[in-house]
Amino acid sequence: MQKIITTIITLALALGLASSVQAKRGSDGQLNLLYWQAPSTMNPNLSGGTKELEASSVVLEPLARYDEKGNMLAWLAEEIPTVENGGVSKDLTSITWKIKKGIKWSDGSALTADDAVFTYEYCTNPDTGCTSTNYYKDIQSVKAIGSNTVKIQFTVPKPFPYATFVGYNSPILQKAQFDGCQGAKAQECTKQNFYPIGTGPFKVVDFKPNDVIVFEANPNYRDASKPAFNKLVFKGGGDATSAARAVLETGEMDYAWNLQVEPEILSKMAQAGKGTVVSAFGTAVERLMVNFTNPSPALGEDRSEYIGGNNNRNAHPFLSDYNVRRALSLAIDRQILVDAGYGQAGKISCNVLPAPAIYASTANDECKAQNIAEANRLLDAAGWKRGSDGIRQKGG
Template identity: 30%
Template structure:
């Protein structure tokens, strides 16, 4: 949004709500037909700016999901991405998806000599004078070290599949390093991004860094703030980085993150002025926040211009992670298709989310390769017919059975989010209506997203249906690896990303074609094939795409948002009034 957002005042918000309610059904119908709806007139805004930022003071953030550690290099839990307060990426992207240098001095291209003619060698040049928060200089050796951590079999990083394309990383001089790929990789600008920040070589004794390493728990970075203290279950303290790369920033003395696992209590405290913001708000919060602002709450709201991440129903296709045995219920593609048609998405979006959501039909719906595919129509009769065709017969209690197996599924998400629990109940009733029993068993974040070594149920395959958000990325290659067969987790591949255990040669080939060229037209065609295979096989099912938004107390100034990382990358310019 480039920091130029329209203010959502009470009159505009009231107009938005009125128009939204009047046109929601029409928009849902059109979005289902096109695969994705556009919420026209979506309000967006930035914090009103004071003439002169004032230094000092602290912001207070409520953290709903406390992760095991804050370093996303080693932890995929959502709270770990607050590391953006302390760590900088090599590149960032503007609202249109164009990459911009942050730690890098420039974006490598063929024209500036940063990309070799065979597209296999990428030369990165760092900005001069950047320091780690402890005063040590950032050098090319840190990037070499970070790759060696990834490559060390005794280390346990959780990184994107794009790192598997790297053949070697070599420091040319203190500010220059080269990455040699073992194949063309269009994700070269996403290496060392917010989800996998560069690691400081001088902080560790070896590259064998594990997730329980106390030094890895609170990352050392080059960003505006420094992690200084963590009292588990209570609060996390960040203080101003005195060595930050931008003179006179950050303006705040620091940020206090308060662990507040009950979402509703956190929102109530936020509206009462106890918190400056919450990590994180969901689509389900937007209706209440908008109404609260109409009622005079001292808050600001910014809504993303494009659809955000999707609330996915991740379907376990294996039996307790055993790839040799299909899941007794979800392993049947007709059952997955029936579930898709049984979902009343319109009710979820309209009645639970207050209309703040989109119906999607495609797994790739943002960025240059967005694919328009129709969403499955809400059609219980069709769902019942599919289950009949598959041989699932209703028992005396109405729940279907086949070959002695009862169509009973655990449905889990992170505990403590009452809005999510509401649409879980809609899904539960939708599936009961077609003879599938759903047992809601929500658990803490660590239980779901813990690593393979920690026994995380997502990684280990110890679940039936899990629900969390993902997708809506700048580039499809950030999402598609979640479903390629080489990313299935195992003892030999504990960091694998394909936790639904989807195994499709056709999908693998389409994704490989999209990742093996820098020709955007060819990539677009390849990802269109991947999206079509995904829509046919339904390894996961999208419930809705978020109308993503952020909110903060009006005393917190200097906030801007973007379409990819929200308000968090602007923390260096935050300041408090009063």
């Protein structure tokens, strides 16, 4: 098998691509993945880290998920509920999901609407410590209507009602396994958290926290031709450079994740010919956050505190001025940062949501090109006068 190394790509997508061309379950043998940050649990409700979310996504599944272009796909559900098909109420206060019939958990039992209701109750229990509670906001009730229908009633109209049970942040847990693990007992349920029973293409057969996970193909998976691999080894630990070496130079691993390695080092490793570097761009953005509040130590307990709601009475002395922030942005040469730090794994973005294309905005694209002259013009026009020492001040 050709070794592949990638910078940003989800585990579920990688496995989906591999399995889509296979005709027989497990025909491709063993797949070895290397994440230099190792998962600490297989329960995504107790950890919001990417490594846990991606590892658990091959076992636990949601009613719907997104493809690489941002389109929502029915997964465990028969279809995406809409106002047009009657799945979303006209007043936008409820959504009704219909679960596909015949889906089984890896232990052979049937997936039912009761499992979805239980998942909601598990995660909204304040003592559970669920990291995904924001996916269950504004809900009045979640009820099972028969064995394959789930109705979510909201407390307010929801123009976009697709958070609960959608995506790998909000998968369905098996009630029979996790009942009794709600609330304060959630962290104590080691067996359940390390070896969750799922509906996905794989099941966990060995879990060593912060080290390695061994998966085997789920014999009860709904598609008899998937997964392509009969065994999946998810190794964690080390660092990005050693992960790259394990794929590109030694060939001991098939895939390595999130390789923040100097571009010239990565290119040199690729010359060994054992693997291919692939850059797949997602929604992750590295950025500088601006402090809108006054950081003066003289303020004591009010230092860097946001006071006064929308009318902040503790504003930063210069970063609160939009013209200053815009000038700073225009003064940055982002291409140098991309070339030096990321190489082919980086792209310039002026927005916190750069992808997928159907959601991306071009509203702030002026930042892509450094423009010192415009930055100075903005500051001059806003009254920030340059002194003989090169430092600008306003009204002082």
